[in-house]
Amino acid sequence: MLGRAEPEIETIIAELTLLHRAHAAALEDRLNDLGASGQGDASLRGTMNTVAVTVRDWISGLGEGSLEAVERGEKALQGIYEDALHNFSKAADPQTAALLDEQCQEIGAQIEMLANR
Numbered sequence: 114m115l116g117r118a119e120p121e122i123e124t125i126i127a128e129l130t131l132l133h134r135a136h137a138a139a140l141e142d143r144l145n146d147l148g149a150s151g152q153g154d155a156s157l158r159g160t161m162n163t164v165a166v167t168v169r170d171w172i173s174g175l176g177e178g179s180l181e182a183v184e185r186g187e188k189a190l191q192g193i194y195e196d197a198l199h200n201f202s203k204a205a206d207p208q209t210a211a212l213l214d215e216q217c218q219e220i221g222a223q224i225e226m227l228a229n230r
Contacts, residue, residue, distance in 0.1 A: 122180060125230075129183070129223060136216045143209055184227040191220045 194217035203210035 125180065125227070126183075129187070132219060132223065136219070139212060139216070143212055147206075147209070180227055180230065184224060187220055187224045187227065191217060191224060194220065 194213055198210065198213050198217065201210055201213065
């Protein structure tokens, strides 16, 4: 999406892109630590890539008017995290729970930034 962003929102899109790449890498590292595979269609990275492609298809160009769609996408992603945290046994794996919670909070901060632009 970054290559398609108009100058007035390029910084916002760049920050979101970096954040989501960092989140995906951290989650993949955690999966590897747990001995789980982060590869394949069911992986977080695969899911995030699918979401990114879908969003690109929705938006022909990324200008100021596109930020509402970006904000909706961030809210949807935050909902996925909230569902995961709700269904996750925090006592069984506090390290993973902390990672999910931290990432959910970071997404929340981005949503607030988008809402207040």
